[in-house]
Amino acid sequence: NNLIMNYFEKKIKGYKGQDRDAKREISKDNYITADWLMKAVNKPCSGCGCDVYISCNTGNINSNITADRIENSIGHSLDNVVSVFIFQ
Numbered sequence: 001n002n003l004i005m006n007y008f009e010k011k012i013k014g015y016k017g018q019d020r021d022a023k024r025e026i027s028k029d030n031y032i033t034a035d036w037l038m039k040a041v042n043k044p045c046s047g048c049g050c051d052v053y054i055s056c057n058t059g060n061i062n063s064n065i066t067a068d069r070i071e072n073s074i075g076h077s078l079d080n081v082v083s084v085f086i087f088q
Contacts, residue, residue: 004054007061008034015067015076024075032067032076040065040083 012034019026041054041063054063067081074080 008037019075027077030077
C-alpha cells in the first residue's frame with residue numbers, strides 16, 4: 001500500500017534528521033529502510049514480544065512500530081536497530 005510506504009518513508013526521514021542532529025553517521029548502503037519497517041509489521045516486538053501492527057483508516061495510518069537503536073552513539077543502520085512496540 002502506498003499510504004503505508006509513505007508513512008514509513010516519513011519515519012525514515014525522521015530517523016535521518018535525528019541522526020544528522022546528533023552528528024551520527026548515515027550510511028547509504030546500510031541505513032534502515034521503509035521495507036525493513038514493513039517486514040517488522042506483524043512480528044513480535046524485540047523487547048516485550050507484543051505484536052507490532054499498522055492500520056489504515058480513511059487515509060490515516062496508525063502504527064506502534066519504531067526502530068530502536070542498540071548502541072545509541074551509532075545511527076539507525078540496519079545492524080544497529082531492532083523493531084520495538086511503543087504504547088500509543
